[in-house]
Amino acid sequence: MERAFEYSQFFKSMRCPSVILKVTEHGFDVVNANDGYLALCALSLNDIKGKNFFSLFPINPYISEDDWLNSFDSVLDQKTEVNLGVRKLVYPLNKDTTFLDVRYYEIHHTPILDDQGEIIYIIRNLTNVTQRVILEELYTDSQKSVQYGNWWINTQHQTIELSSGVKDILEVPDSFKPDLQSTKRFYCSEEEVRSFYDAVNRAVIDKKMFKKLLRIVTAKGNKRWLLLIGQPDFVEGICIGVRGVAKDVSEKLAYMDKVENQHNSLKYIAFAQSHLVRAPLARILALVVHLKQRFNEGSIEPQLFDALNHSAQELDAVIHEIINKTVGEKRLIVDDKD
């Protein structure tokens, strides 16, 4: 009796929300629930004791009805503890919920077997991992929004790990399991592969951080510029790996390229105005002064008019060329709307 009391108290005071279900022909009846579980459901033990689990919680809005109703299939099948992974639930966990307060729980089902090895009870534990999941989601979202991610090469085991941000850049699914060989297909050439591993080796030898700009091809065939910043990991002087961040800088480089083109255009315009436009213009001005002087002296040479005409036509041609080069066919200056 004393022993039963002790176990009951122990179960009741467990912080991790837990419920004990009896496996019956009709389903899963609640036998007991600890304070944490009752708080989670915002129900009392009297409200749930002896009730069928699925009648208390007919649906989980965040998983399919089939998955929800078959929640216990795996433990019944395997007869060992099963980790269902992280599931999204609402708070309070009862049929009067507003569905607004979402929480994440890692769920374990532990079977209690009878002497014949049949399951008579299932203990359902829910560990609140909401904070961890939210932080992970924020981390993943931030990696996506700024197009960066993390990578880690384990030199001891010759393995490579990529964060969801890097997988996103490489346009591979989250389920993609990279290895040193398979990741080589993302490099544009053998030379790029060599250059990356040379940088890694140098960083390991020099025990320094390294930066490398790589041209890669994603799984969907898109070309990207990747800036890799890494540093070797040492344990008691022995390098156990290299880890770092990868950032997709394609847009930044494209923008810089555009700015450089515009800068070149402006340089061309400055040159054109200073040399090409002013050359015939200065000649016209000089000719006009000369013509005026000759007119006053009454001795105008007819070829001066030809020179004036030639200079005016040259000026017109130069202006046309500048227009063509900057906003015309060659379009050195491209409107942002384009």
Add this chain to the structure above:
Amino acid sequence: MKLNTAIVDDDKIFHFLMAIMLKEAQISSKPVCLQEGGQFLQWWRTQKNTSENSLLFLDLNMPFVDGWQVLDELKNENAKNIFVVIITSSIDPKDRKRAESYPMVIDFMVKPIHLPDLLKIKHSTSLTPYFL
């Protein structure tokens, strides 16, 4: 003292007008007219070993060998007996600043060139001894 005068510019009309003004300014009655830097450097190599000095009116923007290349060549050869007046249509202050860094450049003139500009040159400290 004799001063040989050369005009290096790819613009023949400028040659024509400049020759008239140089004559009017009594700087040179028959300047040598050359159309790009390469021609000038050839001419210069025949002149540099003589005791005569040269006054060069040099354009900057020319095909083949431009004015900057000519200045570099003169600087490399440590040319002493030549006075260079830049004559350009460029109003870019950077060009003026760059030109002034060459020791043989005595003036930087922006086209169109007028007679008073040439008279000013003629009476500059460097050239006065040649027009006494």
